[in-house]
Amino acid sequence: MRLGARRRTAAAVAVAVIGGLLGGAGTAHGATAQPQEPGSPAGTAQDPKDTAATPSVWPRPQSLRARGEAVRLGDEVTLVADPSADPYAVELVEELLRESGVRTLHTRLPGRGPVVHLGGGDALSALRALRAPERTDLPSGGYRLAVGRVADRDTVALDGVGEDGLFHGVQTLRQLVDGGTVAGVVVRDWPGTAVRGTTEGFYGRPWDREQRLAQLDFMGRTKQNRYLYAPGDDPFRQTRWRDPYPAAQRAELRELAERARRNHVTLAWAVAPAQSMCLADEADVKALTRKVDAMWALGFRAFQLQFQDVSYSEWHCSKDADTFGSGPRAAAEAHARVAGEVARHLAERHPGAELSVMPTEFYQEGTTDYRRALADRLDGTVRVAWTGVGVVPRTITGRELAGARDAFGHPLVTMDNYPVNDYAQDRLFLGPYTGREPAVATGSAALLANAMEQATASRVPLFTAADYAWNPKGYRPEQSWQAALDDLAGGDAGAREALRALAGNDASSILDPDDESAYLRPLLDEFWRSRTTADTGARDRAAAALRAAFTVMRRAPERLAGTADGRLVPEVRPWLDQLARYGKAGELAVDMLQAQGRGDGEAAWRASLALEPLRTDVAASRATVGKGVLTPFLDRAVKESRAWTGADQASAGRPGQDVVRLARPRPLTAVTAMTAPANGSPRSAESAGRLEVHVPGEGWRRLGPLSAGGWTQADAAGLRVDAVRVTTGGGDSPAVRSLVPWFADEPAAGLDLVRETTSAEIGGGPQRADVRLTAQRPGEVRGTLTAKAPAGIKVTVPKQTTVPRGVRTTVPVEVTVPKDTPAGEYRVPLSFAGQERTLTVRAFPPTGGGDLTREAGATASSSGDETTDFPAAAAIDGDTGTRWSSPAGPSAWWQVELARPARVGQVTLHWQDAYATRYRIQVSADGKVWRTAATVTDGRGGRESVRMDAQGARFVRVQGDERATEFGYSLFSVEAYAVVEGGE
């Protein structure tokens, strides 16, 4: 039963995950409109750019200004708490003061030292004196805090609204104290979402007592006020919902409630009874309200009825079938009726208790029979839970929220399925909370983030979700994420660095699939880039920086040992171990390539041998880390290493092959042999064996001894041979990994063009058209790249080119078309070391003037728009955020009718992710007869400029031929520019 339920849920999540991906692709990533929230209190959001000048406070306050003087606390402080002040808040301040070095605490005026006012009339007067903004309509949970001098005395004043305001203010005060000094600031702050918090709702091992208590403390620190208890594997809220929790568990839940009170967190309990309940049966409803009463007695103050796993064709008693019938409307009626009974019971027995329903159709879009029936019949006080459109949606928009609110007709509890990972158990989701428009928070009655089984690790994403929920408009995911790492690292710099590596390599998710290893990628890119240049200093610096990052990964397990009182490491062990393996492997990969760079084949081979078992272990782990980044890096390193050693050559021997026979005698420059040391230890020189070549008509000739370390390269001095081999020297037969003959009758380097054609403006600046060279010798190759430019084309190449061994080197070629050159196509042969390739240069007349599509009267249209949100006109609206999008399919087109006919010389496209790999620019005088002005066969998305010379073009069309993705085409903008007449 339990397994069955889990399987069903996992399947539902899998289906919807796909739905989430599809849904996400239709929305611009990260594009979050920021509509003015209705009825928001007056006040300006803290400018994120200001944070350097003022202390960092998280969640980010709505308004925090540096003002007045900081207050030094000293030995004695007078703490004046209003009698009505929240005792937990007062206790926290006392603790904070003691930790800041205060030895004597006076509790009555005048006392001595600086004075701290907590609530009451004294705090209000002090706030006024410190010119704090008025309280006006600050909502419940809000607070004001000011620091400075009042009547010549150092003063800290804090006043809160509602039961939680003062406590929230103290959480801010805690972050303003540094080294015994309170920063001089004025804060006016309030929660942007009334109810915000965390769901423990995953399938898997429920959190234990310690994890839950620590989580509640964390929630208090991050100003979250709701904890929904809904473990997927707790039978007492599912199949055994009728039964009371066993005594030991009751004691734990009571303890939980006490800790929740201290942290101003409301405990909520979710029950999913429908799999074993007769919904129309009074006795069963009574059993349910009895259980609710029992949970109330334990300290739970909010409740959720969950119907997400319900079938519309199955009841659990015949009475339900008789009473409700069947189908979605019948299910909705049954759910509404049970919810109504529980709501009435709560209103009578526990006024103020909150009830929500998780409906069966919790993630779909729009109105359905079920949703309509539920909306009609559900008690007006009951809230309805949803997860956004899709179970794990990439984005949630204000429009989607409004749609769900309309469909359900009740206030919404947004139950966001991030960072929960029970549907992808090889992953940790440690990236920031992203892709939710501010209106989702402000428009929800409650916003709850569903945590992972890894409670402590969950704090990284949950910290950011709490920040978003508190101040949705001020939310900056990256800054919040950095602060989350600081919070979890607890001030330990080594732990912080390790945590950044762990979270940075586990940051991608459905919310942000491209976010993996973001901190590492610039280092990787620079490492690879620097290898293709002649600048060895830059190469060494890039290698050192990347290696240091790998060292942090390798050492992460030891550095995180004490994090969160030692709770983090046991939770994330498989991922941490995998991170450490990648770190060690990464160090070796860098060492290997660096050794090759300085010509030390032996050291490189040692690193290569050490890398092998690590790559095997990495592949065998069930933990996914650095997805799409770390394994590809190692693969590329090995590939490049093999290019350097020659092991990737077609003529090289495979592992285990100790003779390589050639099809015909050929001259050799050298032979490289790679062997594994016996039993992991280098063999002695005598037993290591020899490297030999077979000379036709003469027999085997010795080239030299094999090196003990396993790396041997012997000069063959142009000798013509028909075989090479490794022989034993009397000891164990050496395990041959690769045997590489290097030929003297091949070109010294391979030559490729990066792109075969290049467009250049007549009379314009130089265009880059790079070539790639690959050495085909066991050493660097020097030579001259030559270009035979035809008349009218100017080509500049470097005087001398050095191609390092094993590295594909990019050589810049600059093409310039002087002013008097006629338009047309020109061929430029390029050659290096006997190899030749032809570059085609297309010379186009210069363009200029304004963008023709932006002239008044220009109108856009298309073969079809994906939805009304992505109209054709969005590509010429001058707004970089809007775009046109076609329905899925390869042959869609977009066009603009210009205000007047023009000689179009250039069309610039700005593609969204859904771009075309092949497309044509067509033009027409009348919108009926079209001709192709340019054809693109290697589209790469992003910003693409296409040159042409199209006379009399009134219409310009982008005709798609082949898509880069499974979706349609999408363009942020299309610009068109006219040929400058007389300019060529």
Ligand SMILES: [Ca+2]
């Ligand atoms: Ca646009």
